[in-house]
Amino acid sequence: MTINRRHILQGLGAAFSLAGCAPPVRPLRVGSIVFPGYEPLFLARELGWLPADQVRLFELMSNTDTLRALAVGQLDAAQLTLDEFLTAVHDGVELRIVNVLDLSEGADAVLAHPRLPAGAPLAGKRIAVEESAAGAVMLTSFLQAQQLQPEQLQRIPSTLVESVELLRRGEVDLVVSAEPWITQLEGLGARRLFDSRAIPWRIVDVLAVRSDALPLHAGHLATALKAHFDALAHWQRQPEDAARRTAPRLQLPPKQVANALRGLRQPDAATARRWLSPGSPLLERTLTLQTVMLKAGLLRQPRELADLFDTRYLPT
Known part of the structure; x- marks a missing residue:
């Protein structure tokens, strides 16, 4: 069945309109495409660790659609590659990185x-x-x-x-x-x-949140991050169960799920905190990536990046 991008975004908008009828603090709306490094949140939802009244996950067909929904406020947060985060920031979307999901090392x-x-x-x-x-x-x-x-x-x-x-x-x-x-x-x-x-450290996946959503959804975001790392731990303890649960979304037989993860380095909470802290190698790599994207014509002008990392919501 052919899925039309316009219909996806219209349906997404309708879902968000309905959310306006919810209690004053609506759920945190997180957008994502299908990608192995983004699966921990979906696994957490499958395991019942992500309350729907706190966090709602929305799957889109491409990160282009995700960025568009994030830019117009239909999403509060999104799982993105670092270069896509930079693209959004340079286009004027105020975002903060609150978690490092993975480094691509062959994925x-x-x-x-x-x-x-x-x-x-x-x-x-x-x-x-x-x-x-x-x-x-x-x-x-x-x-x-x-x-x-x-x-x-x-x-x-x-x-x-x-x-x-x-x-x-x-x-x-x-x-x-x-x-x-x-x-x-x-x-x-x-x-x-x-x-x-x-191209080590060139493709990094992060969880980015709109700056205007952070004060409203601090508790929901902390819940989402804890669920992410709990799901990672479950994946390590019970890989067969995790593969069985995620295989349908990845459209792979459960036995092939491990292959899809082989090129990803997924940090634990302590490592993610270290990478997002001042003076970390990740900031240097982000500046290098910005330079590469500027030279390739993917960005128009450089900007300050040191204030874009936020570790306050990571589990301690």
Whole structure:
């Protein structure tokens, strides 16, 4: 069934309108796409650790949709890549990072169709890539690694879901993808040419919250963060149960869920606090990422970033 982005956002808006009838302090509204690193909150909801009257999760088709809903106030918070966070902030959305969800260490990749011989010239090939900041960062890094100019590849805009079918039908030669779709693509015989291990700390996932939502939802946010880390602990203690519960959302057999997580480094609360504290390496990496995005034309001008990290709501 084809899902129309306009219908998704209209339905999201309707859900938010209904929320206006709730008690004065409505639930914290958190947006997310399907991605293994974002699953702990959904697992917490499945386990009953995320009260619906405190936190409501909304799944969207792409982070482009998530950013749009966040910008207009239909969402209070969102699970995003760090580059998408920077894009939103530079577009004037006042946000704070309150948690580091994961570092991509192979969970984002460029894959080749199995018919493309190893070492074959890539100039002129068709590459499927999502119109998102993460897609742009991966594509730019891949082009640099291959010493190619952007005009040497035929860019085919697509969502991560659509790109699997494009490769299956042989309509593209290369795909910029992320888990869990990488696992699906490798199941079709696609092979990795490049992944995020080559660009450490370049793709980081965070929980970002609108600044104007923080005073109203401090308690709800603390509940959400505790649930996130409790779910991570459950995943470590009972991986088979966690895989069974998350497999339907990831559209993978339970036995393949572990593969979808293999390229992610997911910090515990103490590590997340350390990474978000003043003087941490994450701030340096964020500044470096801002510079990369400025040079690539993804951002217009630099801005101060030191005030964008907030550790107050993390569990102690």
